Amino acid sequence: MDVGEKLSREREREFISTTYIDLTRHGNRFGGPIKVTLNKLEGELVDVDDKQGLTPRGRKNSETFGEESYQDSVLVHPRGGDELRHGQSGEDILQGSGKFGDARDTAAPIFSRKRPLEAGETKPVPKLKGARMGQGVDYTSSGVMDVLKGAKKLINDTLQTLVDGLSREEQEHFKTDPEYRAQLREQAQVVGLKSVLESPKPELQTAVKTLAENEALELMHTVELSRRGVKDEKLKAVPIVGSGLFTESLLKHALVVEDIETGEKKIGFDSVDQVGGFTKQASAFRIKLTRDNSKGDARNLDDFEKDTVMECEIIGDSERQRLFEGKKVYFDWGKVKELAQAAEVRLNKKN
Numbered sequence: 470m471d472v473g474e475k476l477s478r479e480r481e482r483e484f485i486s487t488t489y490i491d492l493t494r495h496g497n498r499f500g501g502p503i504k505v506t507l508n509k510l511e512g513e514l515v516d517v518d519d520k521q522g523l524t525p526r527g528r529k530n531s532e533t534f535g536e537e538s539y540q541d542s543v544l545v546h547p548r549g550g551d552e553l554r555h556g557q558s559g560e561d562i563l564q565g566s567g568k569f570g571d572a573r574d575t576a577a578p579i580f581s582r583k584r585p586l587e588a589g590e591t592k593p594v595p596k597l598k599g600a601r602m603g604q605g606v607d608y609t610s611s612g613v614m615d616v617l618k619g620a621k622k623l624i625n626d627t628l629q630t631l632v633d634g635l636s637r638e639e640q641e642h643f644k645t646d647p648e649y650r651a652q653l654r655e656q657a658q659v660v661g662l663k664s665v666l667e668s669p670k671p672e673l674q675t676a677v678k679t680l681a682e683n684e685a686l687e688l689m690h691t692v693e694l695s696r697r698g699v700k701d702e703k704l705k706a707v708p709i710v711g712s713g714l715f716t717e718s719l720l721k722h723a724l725v726v727e728d729i730e731t732g733e734k735k736i737g738f739d740s741v742d743q744v745g746g747f748t749k750q751a752s753a754f755r756i757k758l759t760r761d762n763s764k765g766d767a768r769n770l771d772d773f774e775k776d777t778v779m780e781c782e783i784i785g786d787s788e789r790q791r792l793f794e795g796k797k798v799y800f801d802w803g804k805v806k807e808l809a810q811a812a813e814v815r816l817n818k819k820n
Contacts (some may be wrong), residue, residue, distance in 0.1 A: 486760045488695035489542065489706040490688065491784070492716040493534070493753035495549075495558040496527030498645060500654040503626075504807030506695070507640045512539035519647045523557045526648060531558045531739050534751040535565025535708075538784055541724065542569045542706040547579065548691065549710030550599065552609025555581050558595045558710045567707070603690070604816050605683035606711055611674040612819075617665060628654055640650060662713045666721065667740050678808075682717035682815070684711065685808035688756075689770070695758060696767045708753065716748050723804040727797040733787055736801055745789035756800070774802060 479585030493568065499519035507513040523531065539545050543802060545568040547559030563569070569576050580595035606609045631653050642649050664675050672758040691707050720737070725745065727734045738744050757780040781799045783789040 473712075484546055484702055484762050486695075486762065487704045488696070488760075489539075490691050490750070490756040490758065490759045491538065491706065491708040492684070492688075492719070492751035492756070493558075493708050493710055494512055494716070494748045494750055495552070495554040495710050496521050496523045496531035496561065497651060497655065497750050498527050498554045499651050503628075503650065503654070505629055505643075507632065507644060508637070509576065509577060509633065513644075515644050517647075517650075519650060522551050522553050523561070524648050526651075527554075528561050529556065530751040531561035531610060534564035534753075534785060535562035536567070536793065537565075538562075538753070539566040539568050539706050541704060542566070542568050543703045545706045545708065547692075547708050547710060548603055548687070550603050550712065550715075551597045551602050551610060552607045552712070553595065555607060555710045555712070556601075557595075559601065562708055562710070568705075587685055587721065592695045601706070603709065604689035605679075605812065606687050606709070608712060611680060611683055613679055616676045619673075621659040624654075624657045628657035629698050631657060631672070638727055658713060662717075662747060663741055665714060666717055669810075677714070677718045677721065679812075679815075680715050681722040682808045684709075684715045684719040684802045685805045686812035687815070688805060689809040692721060692773060693770055696770065696773070698762065698801070699752075712766035715746050716754055717744075719805075719808070720744055720754070722808060723800050725799050725801050726793070726798075729795055736804070745783070745786065745792045749786055752783065752789070755782050755784050756780075757782070758814075 473706065488734070493745075499522060501521050502518045505515045507515055532628065535545065545563055545566040545771050549555035549559055563576045563579065573768060579601060607616070608614055632640065635643060643653065666677060668674065668808055687709060691709060695705065695707065722737055722740070725734055725736050726744075741747060758777050759765075759780070760777045762776070765776030779799060779802070783793060783798075
């Protein structure tokens with residue numbers, strides 16, 4: 470055997486590569502400007518701006534998620550939307566994981582801070598690095614903000630109702646503690662987002678499908694990255710950090726839940742409660758991809774179904790895990806591709 474043939478066979482030898490793609494949610498965050506009335510009889514107004522970044526609890530939860538979820542991976546590459554909370558979550562997940570790659574002792578920067586000031590800014594808001602940014606996977610870039618105005622009002626009304634139910638002491642706590650305000654706002658947000666996800670209104674159904682398409686496109690792009698970038702048996706992980714509605718919209722349109730005993734299958738859901746509610750902070754819908762290099766071409770995404778085994782599970786959420794006991798959960802890959810193609814056409818037209 471000559472040297473060239475030996476090298477060729479060595480390059481073509483079989484290996485198994487594994488990638489985790491984790492559809493997760495940003496950490497607990499402050500919610501920006503807020504106006505809430507305390508003490509109905511006295512009508513005291515709380516009018517503050519809590520900004521948009523992660524709360525201390527959110528940053529800690531994200532770091533803990535990274536530490537607990539990636540103990541067996543050698544490289545973690547966070548991706549997400551271009552929102553401060555997405556980037557901060559990715560930053561903290563990466564820091565918690567400690568998985569920076571063989572050539573680094575510290576985490577590579579998540580943000581690019583080389584951006585000029587915009588009108589009204591005193592300092593630039595960090596922008597996510599292009600290599601980590603998905604297309605249309607934050608509310609602003611997805612173009613659905615106007616359609617979600619009704620949900621935003623419902624969230625504000627729900628928050629006011631929650632505050633009305635507080636004791637005088639709790640209301641004082643609400644007035645002075647932004648982290649406590651953030652906790653109540655999270656509860657109100659679930660009500661608003663659920664109303665969107667389950668609404669029969671055509672415009673909201675269209676918005677949910679748009680988010681599903683965008684999330685599917687990001688998932689397909691990440692699968693492509695994994696095929697090109699995972700060249701050996703060392704496990705890699707890509708957490709995709711999004712906001713509430715993004716993962717759930719994709720699940721609504723493409724998730725398959727199969728009863729292992731009966732073989733009965735259901736695609737999507739009518740109520741988000743059927744899949745355990747919204748993705749909680751520090752939890753994820755994990756897609757484990759195991760690729761056999763001997764069966765396909767890493768450069769050809771069409772070989773995905775031929776050379777890759779896809780397994781899905783819930784991590785970091787014991788309640789959701791119990792809900793799916795005796796069930797097999799996975800994506801209808803044909804539906805994912807269909808959604809992704811629709812997003813690609815739409816976003817290319819916009820650009």
